[in-house]
Amino acid sequence: MNLNLLDxxxxxxxxxxxITFSGRFTQEIIEELGDAVxxxxxxxxxxxxxxxxxxxxxxxxxxxxxxxxxxxxxxxGERIANSGIVAIGKDEQGYFVSSGNMIVSDDVGPLKEKLxxxxxxxxxxxxxxxxxxxxxxxxxxxxGAGLGLIDMARRASGQLQYSIQDIDGxxxxxxxxVQV
Amino acid sequence: MENLCIxxxxxxxxxxxxxxxxxxxxxxxxYPENAFKFYEPIFNWLDQYMAEIDRETVxxxxxxxxxxxxxxxxxxxxxxxxxxxxxxxxxxxAIQWYYNxxxxxxxxxxxxxxxxxxxxxxxxxxxxx
Numbered sequence: 001m002n003l004n005l006l007d008x009x010x011x012x013x014x015x016x017x018x019i020t021f022s023g024r025f026t027q028e029i030i031e032e033l034g035d036a037v038x039x040x041x042x043x044x045x046x047x048x049x050x051x052x053x054x055x056x057x058x059x060x061x062x063x064x065x066x067x068x069x070x071x072x073x074x075x076x077g078e079r080i081a082n083s084g085i086v087a088i089g090k091d092e093q094g095y096f097v098s099s100g101n102m103i104v105s106d107d108v109g110p111l112k113e114k115l116x117x118x119x120x121x122x123x124x125x126x127x128x129x130x131x132x133x134x135x136x137x138x139x140x141x142x143x144g145a146g147l148g149l150i151d152m153a154r155r156a157s158g159q160l161q162y163s164i165q166d167i168d169g170x171x172x173x174x175x176x177x178v179q180v
Numbered sequence: 181m182e183n184l185c186i187x188x189x190x191x192x193x194x195x196x197x198x199x200x201x202x203x204x205x206x207x208x209x210x211y212p213e214n215a216f217k218f219y220e221p222i223f224n225w226l227d228q229y230m231a232e233i234d235r236e237t238v239x240x241x242x243x244x245x246x247x248x249x250x251x252x253x254x255x256x257x258x259x260x261x262x263x264x265x266x267x268x269x270x271x272x273x274a275i276q277w278y279y280n281x282x283x284x285x286x287x288x289x290x291x292x293x294x295x296x297x298x299x300x301x302x303x304x305x306x307x308x309x
Contacts, residue, residue: 027213031190051285058211147250
């Protein structure tokens with residue numbers, strides 16, 4: 001037996017992971033997991049925190065899913081679509097929502113720039129940026145409104161934490177952790 | 181003009197547009213796969229309605245949305261801006277935004293929508309049933 005579930009479980013527990021999913025994000029999976037997240041949080045925490053954890057979960061997974069749909073016609077479409085992972089957990093700092101997915105290496109630069117810009121702003125600056133972005137016309141290329149990262153930064157208790165790991169020069173793995 | 185009625189799903193709100201009474205009700209959570217695609221028929225419907233009704237008729241819009249993802253928020257903002265423009269042109273519009281008392285996030289969300297608008301926008305608290 002190659003897959004050692006006990007090791008996997010220990011690793012999840014050690015990192016405080018409560019709920020996790022790895023694979024292709026679909027709207028149905030996002031809705032079902034979202035329900036599970038909310039039900040779990042409702043028994044554990046305040047309504048306010050439950051709302052924030054749920055909201056960050058939705059933004060992260062829909063971001064990953066929308067990115068995958070934008071890439072579906074291109075060379076790495078399948079790899080990207082299958083590279084999704086999300087984990088909701090609790091550590092010393094409180095609740096967190098982490099998500100990961102592959103991105104085309106060419107997108108690393110612009111993503112880093114956007115994250116750096118977000119990191120440079122305080123809550124008031126983030127609200128202003130959110131409102132500006134809200135007034136822009138819809139980007140018909142993606143399903144998104146370009147608001148997800150800003151919204152997560154507004155809900156986060158600290159800065160957005162992220163890492164980008166090169167996989168093979170063509171694609172990189174982007175991990176985002178939001179402490180709520 | 182016919183009524184518009186869209187049933188609620190897990191990730192989309194119910195839409196009830198009652199033409200005879202000039203009331204539009206949007207209730208439920210909103211985080212569909214493609215928000216713009218969901219809201220577009222409502223925008224079109226509103227445009228048609230505004231073009232057809234008497235200028236003195238008051239359109240009342242009721243919102244009760246406990247959770248709205250960012251792309252749906254953008255659509256709601258587009259809807260509100262459409263109404264704001266109509267209001268600035270002398271049309272009659274009234275927004276009522278309901279939230280459950282213990283749901284502070286929904287209140288913050290309503291306040292943020294209200295901030296940039298001049299049209300009548302009332303935030304109404306609902307107590308637990």
